[in-house]
Amino acid sequence: xxxxxxxxxxxxxxxxxxxxxxxxxxxxxxxxxxxxxxPKSVWESFLTIWRDGYKGSTLLQHLGTSxxxxxxxxxxxxxxxxxxxxxxxxxSKVRALIEPIIEFYRPLPPLAYYTILTLWMGIDEESKLxxxxxxxxxxxYISCVAGVIRIKEDYINGAxxxxxxxxxxxxxxxxxxxxxxxxxxxxxxxxVEYTTLVAAEMVAATAGIGWMVLDASKYLRxxxxxxxxxxxxxxxxLLDKIIQLVEKQVIHWKGRN
Amino acid sequence: xxxxWKEKLYEPEGELIKVENVNFxxxxxxxxxxxxITIDSVDLSYSGKTGPIKALENIHFNIYPGxxxxxxxxxxxxxxxxxxxxxxxxxxxxxxxxxxxxEIKGTDWHRGVVFQHPPLYEWYSVRxxxxxxxxxxxxxxxxxxxxxxxxxxxxxxxxxxxxxxYELSGGMKQRVSIARALINDPEILLxxxxxxxxxxxxxxxxQDLTRKIWWDTGKTIFFITHDVEEALLLASRVIVLSRHxxxxxxxxxxxxxxxxxxxxxxxxxxxxxxxxxxEKLLKLINAQR
Numbered sequence: 001x002x003x004x005x006x007x008x009x010x011x012x013x014x015x016x017x018x019x020x021x022x023x024x025x026x027x028x029x030x031x032x033x034x035x036x037x038x039p040k041s042v043w044e045s046f047l048t049i050w051r052d053g054y055k056g057s058t059l060l061q062h063l064g065t066s067x068x069x070x071x072x073x074x075x076x077x078x079x080x081x082x083x084x085x086x087x088x089x090x091x092s093k094v095r096a097l098i099e100p101i102i103e104f105y106r107p108l109p110p111l112a113y114y115t116i117l118t119l120w121m122g123i124d125e126e127s128k129l130x131x132x133x134x135x136x137x138x139x140x141y142i143s144c145v146a147g148v149i150r151i152k153e154d155y156i157n158g159a160x161x162x163x164x165x166x167x168x169x170x171x172x173x174x175x176x177x178x179x180x181x182x183x184x185x186x187x188x189x190x191x192v193e194y195t196t197l198v199a200a201e202m203v204a205a206t207a208g209i210g211w212m213v214l215d216a217s218k219y220l221r222x223x224x225x226x227x228x229x230x231x232x233x234x235x236x237x238l239l240d241k242i243i244q245l246v247e248k249q250v251i252h253w254k255g256r257n
Numbered sequence: 258x259x260x261x262w263k264e265k266l267y268e269p270e271g272e273l274i275k276v277e278n279v280n281f282x283x284x285x286x287x288x289x290x291x292x293x294i295t296i297d298s299v300d301l302s303y304s305g306k307t308g309p310i311k312a313l314e315n316i317h318f319n320i321y322p323g324x325x326x327x328x329x330x331x332x333x334x335x336x337x338x339x340x341x342x343x344x345x346x347x348x349x350x351x352x353x354x355x356x357x358x359x360e361i362k363g364t365d366w367h368r369g370v371v372f373q374h375p376p377l378y379e380w381y382s383v384r385x386x387x388x389x390x391x392x393x394x395x396x397x398x399x400x401x402x403x404x405x406x407x408x409x410x411x412x413x414x415x416x417x418x419x420x421x422x423y424e425l426s427g428g429m430k431q432r433v434s435i436a437r438a439l440i441n442d443p444e445i446l447l448x449x450x451x452x453x454x455x456x457x458x459x460x461x462x463x464q465d466l467t468r469k470i471w472w473d474t475g476k477t478i479f480f481i482t483h484d485v486e487e488a489l490l491l492a493s494r495v496i497v498l499s500r501h502x503x504x505x506x507x508x509x510x511x512x513x514x515x516x517x518x519x520x521x522x523x524x525x526x527x528x529x530x531x532x533x534x535x536e537k538l539l540k541l542i543n544a545q546r
Contacts, residue, residue, distance in 0.1 A: 154376040157346050162390035163366030163441060172393070176380040253379035253423055 037223040042230070045223040054212050054224070063231065066208040069125065070197050070239075073132030077189060081137045082182060085144020090174055095145065106138040110196045111203065123204045128197070135196040136189035143188065147181025148174055180254055183247040190243055194236055209235075292355075293444060293477055294320040294343065299352035301338055311502035312338050316352070318496065318505060320445065325471050325478045325514060327492035329485060329538060331545045335503035336481045340449050343479065344370050356444060366390060369438030371448040375430045377422045383433055384409070384418040390441040401440070408436040412466060428459035432466065439470070445477040452487070464491060472518050485538045489513050489531060497538065500545040507541055 019039070025031050026038035033041065049059050057065075088095035105113065114131050121127040155177055159169045201210030209228055216224035247254070301313040312335040320326060330336045341347045342354060345364035354361050356368070377386050385392075387408055391401035409415045412432040417425065425433065431451055438446055448467075452460045468491055471478050482488050488495050491514050497507035513531060516522045525531055 152376060154372050154374065155378075157344070157364065158370065158372065158376040159389075159393070160364035161344060161366060161368060161370040161443075162393060162437065164389075164393040168393050172389075173378065176378065179380075251380075253421060 034220060034222055037226055041223040042226045045221070046227045049224065049227070055215065057207050059231075062207055062209050062212050063235070066197060066201065066210065067235075069128050069132060069208070070193055073129045074136060074190060074193055076129070076133050077136035077140055077193075078186065081140035081185075081189075082144055085141040085185070086148055086170070086175060086178060086182075088141070089145040089148025089178070090170060098141070102138050102141055105134065106142070110135045111199055114200060114203065118204065128200050128205075131200055132193045132196055136193040139188040139192055140182075140185040143181045143185030144178060147178030147185075150181065151177045179251050183243070183251065187240060187243050187247075190239055191236070194239065198232060291321055292319040293322045293324075293357065295353075295355045295358075296320070296343075297353045297355070299339075299342065299349045299354060301335065301342065301347070302350045313342075313349075314502040314504050316503070316505060318508060320477060320479060322477055323475050323493075325468075325480065325491055325493045326496060327480045327482055327488035327494070328496045328498060329482060329488050329542060330498035330503060331500045331542055332483060334498040334500045334545070336483075336498050337449055339498075339503065340370075340447050340479065340481050343445075344368050344447050366394065366441045367444045369441055369443035369446045371431070371434050371438050371446065371451045373450045373453055375434035375451075377430055377433055377437075379422045381422070382418070383414060383420050383422065383425070386422065386433055387436045387440055389437060394441070404440055408440045411439070411470065412436045426459070427455050428463055431455065431463055435463075435467070435470070439474070439476070443476075445479055448478065448480045450481050450483065453483070460487075467491060468514055468518065471514075485535055485542065486526060488538070489534055490517070490526065495538065497541055507538075 022036070022039055026033070026036055046059075053059065054062065084098060088098055110131055113134070114127070117127040117130050121130060151174060155173055156169055159173045164172065197208075198210035198213075201208040202214040205211040209232055213225050213228035213232075216222075216228065296316055296318055299313060299316040300311065302309040302311045304310070316339060328336045328339065338347070342349050343361070345361050345368065361368075378389065381389070384405060388401055388405045391404065392398075405418075406415070409418055412435055414429060414432055414436070417429065422430065422433075434451070435446075452463055455463065464487065467478070467480075470476065471491075480488075480491060489511055492511050493514060494508070494510050496505055498504065499506045511534065513522075513525050513534075517525055526535075
């Protein structure tokens with residue numbers, strides 16, 4: 001779907017208005033630099049950290065550490081939650097086995113069970129990956145189940161009358177038909193994992209973009225905090241765009257039936 | 258079986274159908290031992306809030322090779338349910354249903370189905386949709402590829418082979434659906450109000466196509482509709498179901514479809530004979546309300 005031009009301009013106006021308000025508020029000197037650092041100081045701290053790094057690691061290393069955690073946990077989620085969800089949708093017995101676990105931990109705030117995970121796996125990477133994995137698993141699983149259940153009965157009946165067996169129906173009918181919902185789950189999961197990651201790094205880490213922000217806040221370096229938050233925001237948007245782009249390539253029929 | 262099924266179908270006595278024949282409700286027009294499908298005392302109930310609700314009661318008739326049966330009935334008479342039982346989607350509560358003497362157990366490709374809303378697979382092209390059946394049945398590709406071309410040609414969609422499903426109109430989708438079911442060469446083609454959602458002009462053209470395919474291939478067709486005119490223009494035999502629970506209240510041979518083909522009697526629906534049949538069936542159905 002192409003965004004109509006006027007809407008694009010309106011979005012640009014919103015962003016521009018926020019940036020201008022930021023400039024005006026900070027240049028008048030009425031706001032304390034501690035609460036809202038000026039755009040100039042934020043930009044300068046970005047340049048400094050880009051050049052010199054922050055506490056032993058470059059900015060890209062911090063970002064890279066975070067992304068590595070995210071990508072590994074996310075890929076684990078995709079290869080396990082998608083099949084588990086699709087099979088659960090197709091077979092109510094499998095669903096009955098898995099669903100209680102999901103239903104229990106899904107509403108919990110991830111940081112609540114993070115303490116248990118650190119107890120079991122230590123404070124290093126393993127517990128963070130497990131946390132992100134669990135946080136991402138539920139949304140993918142749930143939307144995959146919903147995607148299969150939503151499939152019209154005639155799709156499956158039709159395949160049966162054409163001579164397909166149960167296995168063929170799963171791969172040639174159920175899977176493609178559920179793809180739209182699968183991608184909804186994939187997008188949600190990426191968002192959830194990203195927020196969880198930053199939160200986890202703020203609790204326990206020695207590197208990563210979330211840790212950098214938390215560490216800077218201890219020294220009241222709000223310029224660095226702002227810079228970090230802006231980078232997180234932009235990264236989040238980019239990640240979501242990547243998923244959207246993949247979705248558009250894969251589901252060419254979406255929104256046209 | 259050559260062309261003799263056409264002769265057996267219905268022997269018109271003399272000229273056109275006589276008005277007296279409209280009251281025909283006698284024995285089936287066919288010979289013992291040639292049944293394709295035997296429907297024997299079929300009942301179907303489903304559980305409602307106040308106990309079981311009967312949808313079909315004592316359905317009892319045979320389907321013979323080469324017939325074009327149209328089942329008419331008011332909405333809610335269970336005519337689609339009957340089709341689903343023949344297709345094997347649901348099991349009858351009582352009675353038996355046999356294909357070539359063998360009890361129908363579940364769904365398979367021997368009974369092709371054309372649904373009201375064609376469940377075509379949007380992720381495939383028109384071509385791959387038609388090829389779906391043979392591909393699933395592990396027919397070698399070099400065997401089914403020419404068949405796909407042949408059936409696309411039959412339904413007049415050769416030029417649309419590589420289109421996506423969402424690029425097709427409603428009528429074209431139904432044509433793909435027909436080709437997709439026919440390519441498996443099923444023993445019978447079951448059609449569940451296939452043209453109900455189409456506009457008048459499109460509907461006429463797919464009706465003509467269906468009639469032509471029936472006549473050219475000799476395929477047995479079981480067709481559900483609520484449109485009396487459609488039934489008369491297509492069928493070699495019309496079965497009328499009553500409302501709640503569905504029972505067979507009329508079973509008459511008709512000959513208009515054959516006349517349209519053999520005598521190119523395109524304006525047959527304006528003849529008094531057609532009108533009489535139409536009146537009679539309409540009255541029967543309206544009496545059910």
